[in-house]
Amino acid sequence: MEKSDMKNSCHNTAVFGSQEMLQSAPADTLPQHGIRPEIAYQMVKDETFAQTQPRLNLATFVTTYMDPFATRLMNEAIAINYIDETEYPRVAVMNAKCINIMANLWNSPEQNKWKTGALAIGSSEACMLGGVAAWLRWKERRQAQGKPTDKPNFVISAGYQVVWEKFADLWQIEMRTVPLSLEKPTLDPQDVIKRCDENTICVVPIQGVTWTGLNDDVEAINNALDEYNARTHHDIPIHVDAATGGFILPFLYPEKRWDFRLKWVLSISTSGHKYGLVYPGLGWVVWKDKKYLPGKMSFSVNYLGADITQVGLNFSRPGAQILGQYYQFIRLGYEGYKQIQHNAMEIARYLHQEIGAMKAFANYSQEVVNPLFIWHMCRDYEKSAKWTLYDLQDKLKQSGWMVPAYSMPEDIEDMVVMRIVVRQGFSRDMADMLLDDMRAAIAELEKLQYPTPSRIACERKEKHHNRVFNHNGCRKK
Numbered sequence: 001m002e003k004s005d006m007k008n009s010c011h012n013t014a015v016f017g018s019q020e021m022l023q024s025a026p027a028d029t030l031p032q033h034g035i036r037p038e039i040a041y042q043m044v045k046d047e048t049f050a051q052t053q054p055r056l057n058l059a060t061f062v063t064t065y066m067d068p069f070a071t072r073l074m075n076e077a078i079a080i081n082y083i084d085e086t087e088y089p090r091v092a093v094m095n096a097k098c099i100n101i102m103a104n105l106w107n108s109p110e111q112n113k114w115k116t117g118a119l120a121i122g123s124s125e126a127c128m129l130g131g132v133a134a135w136l137r138w139k140e141r142r143q144a145q146g147k148p149t150d151k152p153n154f155v156i157s158a159g160y161q162v163v164w165e166k167f168a169d170l171w172q173i174e175m176r177t178v179p180l181s182l183e184k185p186t187l188d189p190q191d192v193i194k195r196c197d198e199n200t201i202c203v204v205p206i207q208g209v210t211w212t213g214l215n216d217d218v219e220a221i222n223n224a225l226d227e228y229n230a231r232t233h234h235d236i237p238i239h240v241d242a243a244t245g246g247f248i249l250p251f252l253y254p255e256k257r258w259d260f261r262l263k264w265v266l267s268i269s270t271s272g273h274k275y276g277l278v279y280p281g282l283g284w285v286v287w288k289d290k291k292y293l294p295g296k297m298s299f300s301v302n303y304l305g306a307d308i309t310q311v312g313l314n315f316s317r318p319g320a321q322i323l324g325q326y327y328q329f330i331r332l333g334y335e336g337y338k339q340i341q342h343n344a345m346e347i348a349r350y351l352h353q354e355i356g357a358m359k360a361f362a363n364y365s366q367e368v369v370n371p372l373f374i375w376h377m378c379r380d381y382e383k384s385a386k387w388t389l390y391d392l393q394d395k396l397k398q399s400g401w402m403v404p405a406y407s408m409p410e411d412i413e414d415m416v417v418m419r420i421v422v423r424q425g426f427s428r429d430m431a432d433m434l435l436d437d438m439r440a441a442i443a444e445l446e447k448l449q450y451p452t453p454s455r456i457a458c459e460r461k462e463k464h465h466n467r468v469f470n471h472n473g474c475r476k477k
């Protein structure tokens with residue numbers, strides 16, 4: 001074959017016989033000419049191979065399994081722009097139905113037919129909206145009193161998700177954090193009150209703390225604030241970041257008061273794409289009543305037979321997630337969600353028990369309140385270990401598992417933990433496979449004669465810091 005023939009691959013050249021497959025994909029500038037769609041498809045597909053099986057990824061909270069009908073619905077809706085309400089008026093109504101369903105799951109007292117809430121890309125946008133609403137309400141009140149509005153702050157535990165740091169930086173609102181400790185593993189109400197003043201726009205308890213899996217005690221914080229507000233008239237409200245818990249608590253702990261039943265809870269956000277069981281990106285925020293959503297943030301449309309309120313940082317956005325969420329609501333119903341969350345919780349508890357019983361490890365907390373938990377090495381074991389949890393993470397990766405190791409937030413940052421998030425799509429059988437792989441990995445690590453690089457780095461660090469905590473729960477029965 002002549003050279004020129006080789007260069008000009010034509011429409012019937014096989015994808016892997018083409019000239020393009022001998023070249024790197026463009027990384028800097030827009031190529032002058034296009035390529036055949038099947039070659040472009042292959043290149044994009046191949047570059048985005050999952051590093052692990054999505055369902056073996058125990059690091060993420062985000063949905064990796066939906067049933068074939070849900071998947072089909074969402075794929076068929078891929079072209080829908082949510083904002084085009086005139087084109088897709090029923091999508092806007094479906095969105096409002098989803099907000100109603102969630103508001104009622106969270107015991108909203110709102111009397112309006114359409115409850116006040118907003119669609120978001122994830123909890124991040126939903127938290128921003130809840131936070132901005134609290135800030136604007138505070139600002140309006142302060143202006144009405146003729147008081148300065150230049151130093152707003154909010155109070156949250158040091159176990160916050162990164163979105164709250166973004167909220168603080170982007171809107172220039174001081175973040176006052178309450179450190180976590182082994183004695184106070186969740187947000188302590190009195191530590192909250194100590195940080196409150198006339199400039200506090202809200203307190204943000206978390207349901208399903210990303211770092212630990214635990215829940216802040218919203219009722220206790222509400223009661224402490226009630227007393228504080230009666231005394232000071234600062235009327236500091238609560239926004240609950242229920243990214244995980246928003247879809248766990250109503251099904252597994254319906255009696256627990258963390259939601260709109262509490263006086264000072266004025267807004268709640270959650271991730272539809274976490275335990276709402278929808279593919280990314282979907283989040284929701286709901287206000288206790290329309291009066292808590294500042295007029296500046298919302299615009300109303302009335303061509304749907306009723307006033308529907310719209311709020312958001314984005315304008316255009318995908319609409320398919322709404323179909324996915326509404327499908328899950330009517331497909332599963334209350335009982336269906338309960339069964340799925342129950343199973344996730346049972347499997348998390350099983351893993352918690354098995355891992356906590358291993359001689360190397362101790363659980364961070366005795367309870368599992370969301371389908372996720374963390375553990376650390378026992379102090380005694382750690383003294384002579386030649387490895388760290390980072391080494392175990394690497395070993396497990398070799399068998400396809402993604403189980404992250406990380407260090408804890410301020411004040412207990414010397415503590416390295418490992419976390420498992422159990423989601424729909426993870427079975428007891430898979431849990432047993434994981435445990436087997438863990439035991440085999442640990443047996444290998446225990447044969448090491450010399451410390452691993454991560455162990456050496458860890459010891460160097462320890463010499464510099466004085467440990468501020470004692471590991472707990474290492475005595476084995």
Ligand SMILES: *Cc1c(COP(=O)(O)O)cnc(C)c1O
Nearest residue numbers: 122123124161206210241243271
């Ligand atoms: C996941 C998470 C967020 C951010 O949510 P996204 O849906 O990923 O944007 C915020 N807060 C908490 C507590 C979370 O767990």
